[in-house]
Structures are given as C-alpha cells and as structure tokens.
Amino acid sequence: MSSGFTTKLHGPTVMDSGLDAAVRDETPDDPAEAAAFELLRRALDAAPQQKEMLAANEPMAVIVEVPAAEWVDLISIVWGELVWPDLIRGATGDALKRSFGWEPFEGSCWVAYSRDGTEQHHRPDVGNEGVSAILGAGCSVVGFSQSPERHLPRALIQVAEIRVVVPQMNREALTMVVGMLTGCRPSVEIPDRLHSLITIEALRLAWRPDRNADAYAARLLRLLERKANLRPQLTLDQMHGMDEAVAWGTALARDLAEFRRGCLPWSTVDRGALLFGPPGTGKTTFARALAGTCGVPLICGSLYQWQAAGHLGDMLKAMRATFNEARAMAPSILFIDEIDSFGDRASFMHEYRDYSTQVVNGFLEELDGVGGREGVVVVGACNTPDRMDPAILRSGRLDRAILVPRPNQEALERILRHHLGGDLPNVDLAAAALLALGGTGADCERWVRCARRHARHSSRAMTGDDLLEEIRGTRHARSTEEVYRYAIHEAGHALVLAVERPGALVIASIRETGDAQGGVVSDRRHRGLMTRKEIAGELRMLLGGRAAEEVVFGDVSAGAGGSADSDLARATALAVSALHAYGLDDGEDGLLWRGMPTPDALAAMLTARPDLGRRITAMLATAYAEAKDLITIRRKDLDAVAQLLIDRETVGGREIDALVSDMRI
Incomplete structure (x- = not known):
C-alpha cells in the first residue's frame, strides 16, 4: 500500500492566501466531492496512529462513520483516491455471494460496504459471510455508513481494527473547500449556526463556473439562510390549553440544547412522546412549535404517506428514507401523524395480517433508539391510543403519552387573540371564548378567518360581532x-x-x-x-x-x-x-x-x-x-x-x- 496520503483525483491548488491545501492535480469541479475530500482528510489527520496503520501493507477491517447518509457514497469514492490511490477497489461487499474462498479481481486489494439504510439489506445480519471471505482472500474491507452499528454487517463491527469518524462541515473545512474550488480564501463568512444545514445539494446549487470565492460563499449563505427560515417559527409559548405537553416540550428544548453542546449524553434525553386527544386540538401545531422552540428541523411522515410509495418493500423503503432524513438533520423532531393507523399486532385478524405485522415490525425497527436514532425525537399523534400496538409506547421509543384536551375558556381567549393578530385589539374576548367552549384551536383559526372574510366582503373592518356570529355558526330556524x-x-x-x-x-x-x-x-x-x-x-x-x-x-x-x-x-x-x-x-x-x-x-x-x-x-x-x-x-x-x-x-x-x-x- 502507499505510504502517503496524496490523491490522484485532483492536484495542486494554488491559493493566494497561503492555505495549506492537499496536493491535487487540477482544480476540482464538484464542490461536494471537494468537501468529501476535505472532511475525510481532517478525519485522518485527527488520528495519526490510525493513519499510520492504514499505510501498512496488511489486510484490515475499517469502519468509516460519515456525518449523514448523503455522504456515504462520496466518502467511499474519495477514500480510494485519498487513502489507497495505488490500489484498485474490488467488488461491492453486498454483491459477494460466496461464503468463503472469494477470489478478488486482479489487482484489487479492498472491498467496500456502502450502506445508508435506504435498502432492506442494510442491516447487521446481512453480509457477514462476505466480510470473512474478503479478509480470507487477503483483502481489506471498509464499511461506510452514517450509523455503522445499525446498517453494517455485524461481523465487520466486531472485527474492525480502525474506526474513522468523519466530522461535520465547519467554518475551517468550508474555507478549505472554497479554496480548493477557487484558489482563494472567501471573505464572506457563513455563521456557525448554518453549518449544520450544509448538504451536498446546497454545495452544488451554489456552484458556478466563474470560480469566484466570495460569490460562491455568498450564494451558499443565501441558500442556507432560506433553509433556516423554513424551520418552524412557531414556539411553545404560543401554545395554549395544553399545559402538560408544553411543560414536556420546554424541558426537552433545554435538554436538546445541552445535548448539542455536548454537555448531555443522548441516553438522558427523552426519545419521544405520544400526543392524543380530540381532533383539532393542536397536536400537529404543537410539533411545529416544539421544533421552533428547540431550533431544530421538523420532518413529517405518516403511514398513509409511506404506503403511497407502493408495495411492502417500497413502503418500508419510504419509511426508512423519512427516518434517515431525520437522522441526517439531527438533532431534529420527527412528527408522525395518525400513528394509531399502524394498529395492534394482537388484533390483526384480517387477510392482510402478515403485511400489517411486517409494517409494524418495520416501524418498531426504525423507532428503536438502540444505536440508530441519536438526536431524533419522535412525536406521534392520534385521537385515541387504544388501538395502538403497546410495543410502540415502550420506553425508549415513545416514552410517554400526553393528553391534549379541548382548551378551556381562558385558553380559547388566548388562542383567539393569537389568530386575530392586530385585529380587534380593544375588544374583550371573554364572551367569544365562553361561546366557543367545546371548540378547538383549529375551530378558532377557522372562526377568525371566516370573520375576516365576511368583513372584507362587506368592505369594512372586522368587528367583535363578526367573530361572535362565526362562532355561533349557521343556525337553522328552531322553534x-x-x-x-x-x-x-x-x-x-x-x-x-x-x-x-x-x-x-x-x-x-x-x-x-x-x-x-x-x-x-x-x-x-x-x-x-x-x-x-x-x-x-x-x-x-x-x-x-x-x-x-x-x-x-x-x-x-x-x-x-x-x-x-x-x-x-x-x-x-x-x-x-x-x-x-x-x-x-x-x-x-x-x-x-x-x-x-x-x-x-x-x-x-x-x-x-x-x-x-x-x-x-x-x-x-x-x-x-x-x-x-x-x-x-x-x-x-x-x-x-x-x-x-x-x-x-x-x-x-x-x-x-x-x-x-x-x-x-
């Protein structure tokens, strides 16, 4: 094996600011590939002992943990160019069929398992015989995944001598990437709070052939700011009439902040919660407000959404993709609406019992937090939890069930005031809230919207009577x-x-x-x-x-x-x-x-x-x-x-x- 860490992918980059760039043959054209190169280089430089072991001419087992699922393939490509540029990458580990005595392609010395969880076979019980076959043939095996214990063969986890942890993008790494692309250090700085939003897509969308460092950084900054603005702006202090849920969410926000700072291990953070209560009481809105208060992305999914992908295999793949998206953006909130639609395996008596059981089992596998859901808080919502499989509510999955009741009079008054915004500032809403008792937050939003429309169509400002009439609703003549x-x-x-x-x-x-x-x-x-x-x-x-x-x-x-x-x-x-x-x-x-x-x-x-x-x-x-x-x-x-x-x-x-x-x- 090569004793150095030069790459033949690209070559020397002249940077007028004197940055210590890796030696490359030519200026790269793909910003995502340049980013993968830089992140992997940093991971190797951070572990000199492992770097020395990789330079030895011996078969070995390696695990490479990447920061997110989208980086799996790119990092695996760059690995061969940066770490072992003189060796040929052999077959894909998942393609090996022989249990032992596998003969590598001529000149190949390493085989990769690239698993991001999007395929059904990306799990620990698949591919173990291939690991032994590769090592037995005198080749090295490398597993690439954002969650190795969850997706890579169990045998590779057990035998690995080296574990390389690729870091997330930060200010210094991004500066190096822009330098490799343009030859210059950018003067436009991207705030630290936005670095977690940098994706392969964003890096490529901001790229132009002009190779102008500041222009590229400015375009990337605009993309990330827009992406940040898509995060929920609603916060828990705007949620009324659901005191228990708000108290839980507020405590979670504090814990997630500590977790992000590295001061709190994930094992001490609540993994999720079930919100249940009558329709329209604000369970979906609460999830948005929770994400807004925590300052994290909100990812949404449901059984109906996943089933729309097709048959069982496609459905499970769509489910995994939603969870993978949440993991890639962690810490994040994953909201699953109508979670009771999964049903209870004990009550499946119909002809589709096997299908439904596999769906619940697949969901439990994704929901289980053992080694595979760090930073992802799952919030489920339903009207009643009676039809749910008890395993979904097990500790470590959805830790608690929280009732979201119909709001009382005081809460209704605050909800109406929230939806009114600047309208009716001097109108006492006590009478409207009393009349609205029994209604929900969704009803309040509809009443205010309809009252505004009625006033608008009448070419006048809205009045308190407009709101009262909407709350009373259409009344038939009653004797x-x-x-x-x-x-x-x-x-x-x-x-x-x-x-x-x-x-x-x-x-x-x-x-x-x-x-x-x-x-x-x-x-x-x-x-x-x-x-x-x-x-x-x-x-x-x-x-x-x-x-x-x-x-x-x-x-x-x-x-x-x-x-x-x-x-x-x-x-x-x-x-x-x-x-x-x-x-x-x-x-x-x-x-x-x-x-x-x-x-x-x-x-x-x-x-x-x-x-x-x-x-x-x-x-x-x-x-x-x-x-x-x-x-x-x-x-x-x-x-x-x-x-x-x-x-x-x-x-x-x-x-x-x-x-x-x-x-x-």
Missing part, C-alpha cells in the same frame, strides 16, 4: 319548543354531572355544531377509578338528557340515540366494557376478559349474546331510573340550568356548579 327541549336535555346531563362530580363539568351548550344541537363537555381528570360506582354514575350522566326530557315532557325524543357517538351508544359501550373488559361482572361469565368492544363490533356482539344484551339492558334501566329520580328531586335546578342555556346558549361549568350548589343550600 321555541325545540330550543326548550334541547335546553332541558343538555341541562339533564349537566345537572347529574354537577351533583355527582362537582368540578368535572366544563361547559353545557345548546349551540348548533354540525349535526349536533348541543352537548356537555367534562374534564376527564375528575373521573375517578373505574369502579362499579363510578361506572354507574357515568351511565346516569349519559342517560340524564333523556331522563330530563321524560320528567319534563312526559315523553322522549330520539336525541339520545343515533350514531356511535350518541348518548345511548356510549352508555351501551361503557356497560359492555364493564362486563367484558373491566372484570366487573358478577353474572354467569364471572371474572373473564373478552376484549374491549368497538363501535363496529358492538351490535354484532349483543346480537350473538342475547344473555349479555339482557344484562346490559338491566344496567341501563337501573341507571336511567336513578337519573330520573335525581332530576325529579332537583327539578328546580334543572329548570334554572335550562333557562341559562336558553338565554346564553353556552354556559361554563363553574357557573352551573355554583348555581346548583346555591340552590342546594
């Missing part, structure tokens, strides 16, 4: 009798909740929203353990609306029934869960878990089990009778709450609690 019935129905729910669980009621409303004519919202944090007593109280609350109608009118409407989200459906599902899944059955089935009922399977389950249906009917009848008794006794409270709803459409839970408490006294 006095209809409004009264809606108010009694919702007052029934609210009364049972206020009496039995003071502080749990968030709002009661008869405002039209889509197909609904009103509703109540409760705070799940006030729910106790799921005991028989607690479930009985929940059933009374769910059936309280129908019970109130019967007490007041002597008959009932269909308002308690209908879809899977209706009062009756939710009460039925809860009762079935108590017997089927919670172990609260004193009947003939006894202590037996039969699984949580899903809305799709609930009707079929009750049809197939008439005995179960009879017991559920008895549970609901008991709860309904108890709700009627409570409402009959507290009829004055019911009427007072209903009148508040008629007068104001939406009433806060604290006011209803206070009203019921005062009337109790």
Whole structure:
C-alpha cells in the first residue's frame, strides 16, 4: 500500500492566501466531492496512529462513520483516491455471494460496504459471510455508513481494527473547500449556526463556473439562510390549553440544547412522546412549535404517506428514507401523524395480517433508539391510543403519552387573540371564548378567518360581532319548543354531572355544531377509578338528557340515540366494557376478559349474546331510573340550568356548579 496520503483525483491548488491545501492535480469541479475530500482528510489527520496503520501493507477491517447518509457514497469514492490511490477497489461487499474462498479481481486489494439504510439489506445480519471471505482472500474491507452499528454487517463491527469518524462541515473545512474550488480564501463568512444545514445539494446549487470565492460563499449563505427560515417559527409559548405537553416540550428544548453542546449524553434525553386527544386540538401545531422552540428541523411522515410509495418493500423503503432524513438533520423532531393507523399486532385478524405485522415490525425497527436514532425525537399523534400496538409506547421509543384536551375558556381567549393578530385589539374576548367552549384551536383559526372574510366582503373592518356570529355558526330556524327541549336535555346531563362530580363539568351548550344541537363537555381528570360506582354514575350522566326530557315532557325524543357517538351508544359501550373488559361482572361469565368492544363490533356482539344484551339492558334501566329520580328531586335546578342555556346558549361549568350548589343550600 502507499505510504502517503496524496490523491490522484485532483492536484495542486494554488491559493493566494497561503492555505495549506492537499496536493491535487487540477482544480476540482464538484464542490461536494471537494468537501468529501476535505472532511475525510481532517478525519485522518485527527488520528495519526490510525493513519499510520492504514499505510501498512496488511489486510484490515475499517469502519468509516460519515456525518449523514448523503455522504456515504462520496466518502467511499474519495477514500480510494485519498487513502489507497495505488490500489484498485474490488467488488461491492453486498454483491459477494460466496461464503468463503472469494477470489478478488486482479489487482484489487479492498472491498467496500456502502450502506445508508435506504435498502432492506442494510442491516447487521446481512453480509457477514462476505466480510470473512474478503479478509480470507487477503483483502481489506471498509464499511461506510452514517450509523455503522445499525446498517453494517455485524461481523465487520466486531472485527474492525480502525474506526474513522468523519466530522461535520465547519467554518475551517468550508474555507478549505472554497479554496480548493477557487484558489482563494472567501471573505464572506457563513455563521456557525448554518453549518449544520450544509448538504451536498446546497454545495452544488451554489456552484458556478466563474470560480469566484466570495460569490460562491455568498450564494451558499443565501441558500442556507432560506433553509433556516423554513424551520418552524412557531414556539411553545404560543401554545395554549395544553399545559402538560408544553411543560414536556420546554424541558426537552433545554435538554436538546445541552445535548448539542455536548454537555448531555443522548441516553438522558427523552426519545419521544405520544400526543392524543380530540381532533383539532393542536397536536400537529404543537410539533411545529416544539421544533421552533428547540431550533431544530421538523420532518413529517405518516403511514398513509409511506404506503403511497407502493408495495411492502417500497413502503418500508419510504419509511426508512423519512427516518434517515431525520437522522441526517439531527438533532431534529420527527412528527408522525395518525400513528394509531399502524394498529395492534394482537388484533390483526384480517387477510392482510402478515403485511400489517411486517409494517409494524418495520416501524418498531426504525423507532428503536438502540444505536440508530441519536438526536431524533419522535412525536406521534392520534385521537385515541387504544388501538395502538403497546410495543410502540415502550420506553425508549415513545416514552410517554400526553393528553391534549379541548382548551378551556381562558385558553380559547388566548388562542383567539393569537389568530386575530392586530385585529380587534380593544375588544374583550371573554364572551367569544365562553361561546366557543367545546371548540378547538383549529375551530378558532377557522372562526377568525371566516370573520375576516365576511368583513372584507362587506368592505369594512372586522368587528367583535363578526367573530361572535362565526362562532355561533349557521343556525337553522328552531322553534321555541325545540330550543326548550334541547335546553332541558343538555341541562339533564349537566345537572347529574354537577351533583355527582362537582368540578368535572366544563361547559353545557345548546349551540348548533354540525349535526349536533348541543352537548356537555367534562374534564376527564375528575373521573375517578373505574369502579362499579363510578361506572354507574357515568351511565346516569349519559342517560340524564333523556331522563330530563321524560320528567319534563312526559315523553322522549330520539336525541339520545343515533350514531356511535350518541348518548345511548356510549352508555351501551361503557356497560359492555364493564362486563367484558373491566372484570366487573358478577353474572354467569364471572371474572373473564373478552376484549374491549368497538363501535363496529358492538351490535354484532349483543346480537350473538342475547344473555349479555339482557344484562346490559338491566344496567341501563337501573341507571336511567336513578337519573330520573335525581332530576325529579332537583327539578328546580334543572329548570334554572335550562333557562341559562336558553338565554346564553353556552354556559361554563363553574357557573352551573355554583348555581346548583346555591340552590342546594
């Protein structure tokens, strides 16, 4: 092997500023290749003992860890030109089929494994026999990867005598690269904060044939600044109504800053979190704000996006590519929307079970942080985590689950103010926030946008009434009798909740929203353990609306029934869960878990089990009778709450609690 480290790729570069450039035959034309040359040269100069070992004429195993996936191929090319210029590069390690006794091409003395994780075979259990064959034939083997333990053959990791760590681009390296390209030191400096954004694409996009050092550096600076501006500008201090998530994100931002400075090992940083809650509560927006606060890139993906790539192999490749992008830009936030769409392997019973299982397994392999996800924080989002595979939530993958609830009145006021910007600066938004209770951050954005549009089309400035009208929404003509019935129905729910669980009621409303004519919202944090007593109280609350109608009118409407989200459906599902899944059955089935009922399977389950249906009917009848008794006794409270709803459409839970408490006294 050669005893020196000159290259035959290019040659001496004359630099008028006297920079100590490597000897090259001619001025390079590819800035990315010049950058790979310089980064590898720096890595070798930083380890003189390894440099001396590489100059020895002996077969050896080498690992070269590159800063990002995109550098794998370029560094492997430059390796042969810079380290072993007098030797021929033999076959690709992944192409070797013989387990031993491989005969190299004439004159070849080294073989490369270049793995960036984009192919299915880029994993430790593939290629191990090739490593032994190469070494047994008297050749050297070099593995190039941004994550060697994750992608290179396990045998190469075990036998490697040398590990070369190629550094990321910095100010000094970039100066040398520009010098090699132009022969001059640039006077335009690129701030340190932008060096992590330098990619092969950026280096090439900024290049022009004029070979002007300052012009090239200026173009590269503009590219990087634009790229930096694409990073999320939203921050966590603009997120309202999700205190737990913001507290976690703020702590993560501090830890990531320490990690970037090298003061904190990755093992002490949270690897990720699951955000769950109703649609529109700001889970996606939170991910953007988290990236903005942390000052890191945000990369987004989803199962549906990856499946669009094609069959299973293409889908897994697309998934790996998203994770590789996040690793290449680490530290970074990888946001995975609708993460519950992966499902639970234990519940796969359909004809595509094998496919779905492989998808979950592939996702877990990418998600697992052992040696392959340093600097990448994964944030998943879904409406409910019940359908998720428990392995996804294991520590080291998504470390915790955080509820993102519907915002309360105070949070809604701040969210509305945020979306209003400079509009309505002197308008008190308390009334609008009260009317908006039950809405989400997404609703607030839509209400403000529509209010602006209405004012614009009317050729005038927006007013507070415009906003209130948008929050109220399109209202169909409702008779006095209809409004009264809606108010009694919702007052029934609210009364049972206020009496039995003071502080749990968030709002009661008869405002039209889509197909609904009103509703109540409760705070799940006030729910106790799921005991028989607690479930009985929940059933009374769910059936309280129908019970109130019967007490007041002597008959009932269909308002308690209908879809899977209706009062009756939710009460039925809860009762079935108590017997089927919670172990609260004193009947003939006894202590037996039969699984949580899903809305799709609930009707079929009750049809197939008439005995179960009879017991559920008895549970609901008991709860309904108890709700009627409570409402009959507290009829004055019911009427007072209903009148508040008629007068104001939406009433806060604290006011209803206070009203019921005062009337109790």
